[in-house]
Amino acid sequence: MPAGTALVVRTSGATGRARGVVLGHAALQAAVAASIDRLDAADARWLGVLPLHHIAGLLVLLRARATRTPTTLHDRFDVAAIAAETDATHIALVPTMLHRLLDHGVDVGRFDRILLGGAVPPVGLLERALAAGAHVTVSYGMTETAGGCVYDGRPLDGVAVAVDPDGRVLVRGDVLADGYRTDRGVTPLRDATGWFRTSDVGRFDGDRLVITGRADDVVVSGGVNVPTATVVDVLQRHAGVAAAAVVGVDDTEWGQRVVAFVVAADPAAPPSPEVLRDHVRSIVDAAWVPREVRYLAALPRTTLGKIDGAVLRSEATRAG
Structure with a gap:
């Protein structure tokens, strides 16, 4: 393993076999610091409902550790348990979870911020959430970028994004992982110029990145x-x-x-x-x-x- 390795985190495996991503301390620290700064979340009290073996769930813990603020962890996603929480100010969700909270009439507006990631929100979900008083930040990222690295279409500080002529999204910055763990060591994920070519396809709407799908879609x-x-x-x-x-x-x-x-x-x-x-x-x-x-x-x-x-x-x- 490279010097400075902190964790090996598996990808979600949604499109095929999961891969072990080698993340260094520096990448995780950069991701956590940039996220806290963008969300103005130095005093945030997080409610963790995402699996801790995925990068998004893990980052809830790392943000709380960085800010030394209390965190409540649930061992699984449970609508009634979330509705009963009164102390948390911030929560990270995937679209399916937000959809279920809205369907059950949970007061999503009581959270100062809902960080929504994991997939592009389906048609109408954000409109429903806003109508219910939710304060939503849509996150784009992946295990290879130490979690969300683009919030509401804009890269976090220290992150650069581009779209190549084929529409493929490129990411560069300190948040990038060292590579993929294999039987022969670690396979780098950056090219010679430091860019990571993702499997996502997107475009720019002004200065905002819009994800339109995946290259394998x-x-x-x-x-x-x-x-x-x-x-x-x-x-x-x-x-x-x-x-x-x-x-x-x-x-x-x-x-x-x-x-x-x-x-x-x-x-x-x-x-x-x-x-x-x-x-x-x-x-x-x-x-x-x-x-x-x-x-x-x-x-x-x-x-x-x-x-x-x-x-x-x-x-x-x-x-x-």
């Missing part, structure tokens, strides 16, 4: 590139859809076929596959329309609330 079907994030967005605009996910699976005729998984808003009366396919066709290119639509009671998620694409692809392959 493209299904090539019949020679056509199908952006799955766009298809998901279109599906979720349908009133009969509560949640959706789209994956690609191998197909002898098309190379890959587009498969949609849908959670119906009303499980007793779900929109038919034909209705949903027609809905997608009315908005985007016909080649992007899912060849299959399947229904689930809930989308599979990792412990951090991310949609587990690996599970969905496995399910699509078995059922196909």
